[in-house]
Amino acid sequence: MIYIRSIVYTTLMFISFLVLAPMALLPSFIVGERHRWQIAQAWASVNLYLSKKICGLTYTISGLENMPEEKCVVFVKHSSVYEIFIMLRYFSPSSWVGKYELMYVPIFRGVFKKFKLIPVKRGRGFSETERVRNEGRERLESGNWIIIFPEGTRMEYNKSKRYGLSGSILAKETGAKVLPVSHNAGKLWKRRGLLKHPGNIDFIIGVPFETSGLTLAEINAVGKKWIDNNVVL
Secondary structure (H helix, E strand, C coil): CHHHHHHHHHHHHHHHHHHHHHHHCCCCCCCCHHHHHHHHHHHHHHHHHHHHHHHCEEEEEECHHHCCCCCCEEEECCCCCHHHHHHHHHCCCEEEEEEHHHHHCHHHHHHHHHCCCEEECCCCCHHHHHHHHHHHHHHHHCCCEEEECCCCCCCCCCCCCCCCCHHHHHHHHHCCCEEEEEECHHHCECCCCCCECCEEEEEEECCCECCCCCCHHHHHHHHHHHHHHCCCC
């Protein structure tokens, strides 16, 4: 039954994307930025509802009171697809740092442009760090959260790797705080797995910390330590 339910939900997830994404990508004189984000949040809410009703996936989120009024850089663990729904629901409007390769898919190319996401080519080093820094600064100034998966790729929920520097550079040079977010979504919905196991996913929003006076390595160390220590196993 878990396999059948997972197939049914996955099919509906893609259908919901194919229905709502074109609406969100309509020209600005038809769909303004505010309504565009409302469509994105609606897609997230639809999938949270469907995954609950079909697969038995629920979530709890703590630390909402820690979200600062001023938008900042958000470090979040990336171990599943489920956290994308949560981040859209609670952190919109936002600019995400994502894989440039997705730009080769026509509909994703439109999503990157309309939602002002920041595409990054892996292995390009300094040039891509500059892209995140320059575009991220503009997005912050326009009132967007900056969502960064600092490990650079999806990881097992209970494992971690060295953080990249682009997020810490952006935060330090703009004076923005870093807000760490931890979760264990990958425990029930694995990073490359089809099966969605029933159960509750725990999201924890930490206290934002100042980056002034910290080195880039120290910014990453503070964020990584908090996130790793707050994954509910």
